Amino acid sequence: MDSCPxxxxxxxxxxxxxxxxxxxxxxxxxxxxxxxxIWHAHVAEMSDLTPADQRHLMNVVMATEIALRELMQPAKxxxxxxxxxxxxxxxxxxxxxxDDRHFPDAIWGKLQREGVRRNGPARAALxxxxxxxLTELRAG
Amino acid sequence: MDSCPxxxxxxxxxxxxxxxxxxxxxxxxxxxxxxxxIWHAHVAEMSDLTPADQRHLMNVVMATEIALRELMQPAKxxxxxxxxxxxxxxxxxxxxxxDDRHFPDAIWGKLQREGVRRNGPARAALxxxxxxxLTELRAG
Numbered sequence: 001m002d003s004c005p006x007x008x009x010x011x012x013x014x015x016x017x018x019x020x021x022x023x024x025x026x027x028x029x030x031x032x033x034x035x036x037x038i039w040h041a042h043v044a045e046m047s048d049l050t051p052a053d054q055r056h057l058m059n060v061v062m063a064t065e066i067a068l069r070e071l072m073q074p075a076k077x078x079x080x081x082x083x084x085x086x087x088x089x090x091x092x093x094x095x096x097x098x099d100d101r102h103f104p105d106a107i108w109g110k111l112q113r114e115g116v117r118r119n120g121p122a123r124a125a126l127x128x129x130x131x132x133x134l135t136e137l138r139a140g
Numbered sequence: 141m142d143s144c145p146x147x148x149x150x151x152x153x154x155x156x157x158x159x160x161x162x163x164x165x166x167x168x169x170x171x172x173x174x175x176x177x178i179w180h181a182h183v184a185e186m187s188d189l190t191p192a193d194q195r196h197l198m199n200v201v202m203a204t205e206i207a208l209r210e211l212m213q214p215a216k217x218x219x220x221x222x223x224x225x226x227x228x229x230x231x232x233x234x235x236x237x238x239d240d241r242h243f244p245d246a247i248w249g250k251l252q253r254e255g256v257r258r259n260g261p262a263r264a265a266l267x268x269x270x271x272x273x274l275t276e277l278r279a280g
């Protein structure tokens with residue numbers, strides 16, 4: 001749909017894509033290990049996809065989770081498909097750390113602390129490592 | 141693990157179960173269409189499961205989503221696996237309504253309004269309908 005922001009390509013943050021979906025590394029300084037997996041077509045819910053497409057999308061979400069775990073050793077991975085504001089199917093895949101600004105709440109929850117250090121590798125290094133990891137995981 | 145609340149059975153809220161996981165109808169008066177899908181074994185992350193177990197768990201999450209959509213016609217379904225506080229794999233499957241207390245934020249986000257009406261069927265009716273729907277969806 002013309003008015004949907006996720007129907008537009010987001011070239012600057014995209015780190016991997018295939019014919020069905022794309023993976024972005026979100027530029028969020030509070031949560032450096034924050035990826036978004038976006039289904040290309042404008043559908044609202046996971047259950048609007050065929051079972052085969054659901055499996056494909058979840059496989060890409062899992063590859064993203066595995067890459068973030070390997071690269072950042074987070075305390076926890078958070079997965080979420082909400083879409084209340086932008087009802088175009090997308091998954092948040094977020095590496096969480098005990099000293100991040102919202103832990104142990106959801107990143108949409110209460111601010112817990114200020115001025116925490118940035119966990120994990122620098123953004124450019126993380127970007128490049130994620131590209132390699134996703135390409136290998138999806139090829140493997 | 142002995143100290144993990146999700147390693148204990150929760151008989152009162154459980155509406156469906158198989159050998160691997162169980163579905164609860166959460167007693168949340170702000171969000172009546174709120175289910176939780178809990179993996180029986182104590183693992184933290186989706187990617188700790190085998191690919192076959194990931195598919196099985198996601199199939200149960202999808203059956204729960206489909207049942208909630210059919211029974212409640214929500215504005216949106218929210219799916220989330222967070223586990224920052226209780227790192228035992230579980231999924232939140234939440235029917236969201238434009239007049240619920242947190243919409244369009246996540247239910248873990250900012251309170252948006254007070255005193256909204258309860259959407260959908262009464263809890264007892266929803267409970268019984270979910271049992272039937274999940275049983276049929278998982279058998280089908």
